[in-house]
Amino acid sequence: MIEFNEFSFRYREGARPVVQDINLSIPDGAFVGITGAAGSGKSTLTYAMNGIIPHCYPGDFYGSVTVDGLDTCDTGLTDLSQLVGSVCQDIDSQIISPIVEDEVLYGIENFGVPRDEIEGRLTEALEDMGIADLRERTIASLSGGQKQKVAIASVLAMKPKVLVLDEPTAELDPASSLSVFELLSRYAREHGTTVVVVEQKIALLSQFADMLVIVDDGRIRFADAPAKVLEHSDELLEIGVNCPRSTTLMNRLAARGVYQGPVCRNVEEASLAIGKVIA
Numbered sequence: 001m002i003e004f005n006e007f008s009f010r011y012r013e014g015a016r017p018v019v020q021d022i023n024l025s026i027p028d029g030a031f032v033g034i035t036g037a038a039g040s041g042k043s044t045l046t047y048a049m050n051g052i053i054p055h056c057y058p059g060d061f062y063g064s065v066t067v068d069g070l071d072t073c074d075t076g077l078t079d080l081s082q083l084v085g086s087v088c089q090d091i092d093s094q095i096i097s098p099i100v101e102d103e104v105l106y107g108i109e110n111f112g113v114p115r116d117e118i119e120g121r122l123t124e125a126l127e128d129m130g131i132a133d134l135r136e137r138t139i140a141s142l143s144g145g146q147k148q149k150v151a152i153a154s155v156l157a158m159k160p161k162v163l164v165l166d167e168p169t170a171e172l173d174p175a176s177s178l179s180v181f182e183l184l185s186r187y188a189r190e191h192g193t194t195v196v197v198v199e200q201k202i203a204l205l206s207q208f209a210d211m212l213v214i215v216d217d218g219r220i221r222f223a224d225a226p227a228k229v230l231e232h233s234d235e236l237l238e239i240g241v242n243c244p245r246s247t248t249l250m251n252r253l254a255a256r257g258v259y260q261g262p263v264c265r266n267v268e269e270a271s272l273a274i275g276k277v278i279a
């Protein structure tokens with residue numbers, strides 16, 4: 001369980017808190033998507049989960065954040081990083097080895113994993129991310145999507161209870177983005193890992209997440225199941241969150257009484273719903 005309790009944070013250099021009055025409970029094993037306009041505070045929330053705040057970014061920290069019962073202020077970064085694996089926005093700055101297997105091994109060896117477990121962890125992490133065939137490839141020869149999967153595999157090899165990813169598909173085409181989400185979702189289901197992903201593509205999040213968290217100017221506007229959050233498509237547009245146009249259209253038809261079914265998360269659901277309306 002990840003728990004934010006009345007959490008607010010002001011970076012030391014900042015004039016005011018950039019996230020405020022955050023109350024949020026993320027159950028174990030949940031797949032959570034965080035989205036919101038640029039600068040709304042999404043990354044700051046992830047830093048509070050993996051301990052970068054307060055351990056690397058000093059500032060005024062109010063309230064509390066606990067992960068698996070551990071208060072992030074009282075727990076050292078080394079202990080927290082065993083619990084929370086993080087994949088940052090800039091993959092190139094995260095990857096340090098020239099060869100795929102060395103990159104995955106680097107983390108495992110530095111975490112003091114017993115020698116006889118190393119090969120198993122390496123193979124399993126590569127398989128979990130569907131990249132066993134890339135094991136001996138150079139990082140330089142990989143596509144953006146493949147590099148992202150290597151970065152994720154390197155973190156999964158440490159078997160964290162929580163995986164936090166900051167915009168993992170920002171540089172990826174739609175097919176690679178979908179592939180990363182499918183692999184993450186399958187991994188989370190099979191291993192019971194909690195996944196928290198910051199992502200701009202709300203349609204993708206809605207397809208995979210159990211909970212969508214919408215951040216607006218440092219405050220949580222919505223934290224609920226995707227279908228519940230998407231009911232507010234006009235409000236989301238006002239705060240800079242682009243809902244799928246098919247969702248907005250169907251919500252407006254629902255407001256006019258033309259459509260009475262559940263929220264449509266994408267074009268496929270909308271076209272099925274329209275088919276029923278005109279049948």
Ligand SMILES: Nc1ncnc2c1ncn2[C@@H]1O[C@H](COP(=O)(O)OP(=O)(O)OP(=O)(O)O)[C@@H](O)[C@H]1O
Nearest residue numbers: 011013014018037038039040041042043044045057
């Ligand atoms: N190290 C820092 N020191 C001071 N202010 C910071 C620091 N990091 C972020 N901020 C400020 O905090 C606010 C929230 O930033 P954050 O990166 O959490 O938002 P975000 O929603 O993830 O943005 P983006 O979508 O652009 O990545 C912004 O105004 C940003 O300028």
